[in-house]
Amino acid sequence: MRVVVVLVGLVAALAGALIEGRVQAQGMRQPAPAATRPPFPLDDPGAIAEGAKRFSASCTGYCHGREGRVSRAPKLRGNTYDPNFLYARISNGQPAGPSGLAMPAFQTMLAPEEIWKIVAYVLSLSTVEDDK
Secondary structure: OHHHHHHHHHHHHHHHHHHHHHHHHOOOOOOOOOOOOOOOOOOOHHHHHHHHHHHHHHOEOOOEOHHHOOOOOOOOOOOOOOHHHHHHHHHHOEOOOOOOOOEOOOOOOOOHHHHHHHHHHHHHHHHOOOOO
């Protein structure tokens, strides 16, 4: 009986090591502890510009429209948001709602500083209106 228990434990440890190696191989990382404060002012033009690049690469196309315009996901332009709400939504994602769309969690793909840069960019869109 002890041999079986030891073998099961070894198999479980080996499987865990293989899964961890696979996650790292896919470029994912363990989420960082929740960042409650941005590491820079959210109106910093450099952070906003870097956030715009990351937003364009990660968020536009399938979900959000270019420059925060409406697409499959709601428009971000002309809306005001709480920075902590945005950080939590980008980090943790959102389960599918009535429309069937879900937002993926980016905390395993982006460092907290990168998420705050996206937050800075989205906040900068609050004063931008769509063309009429």
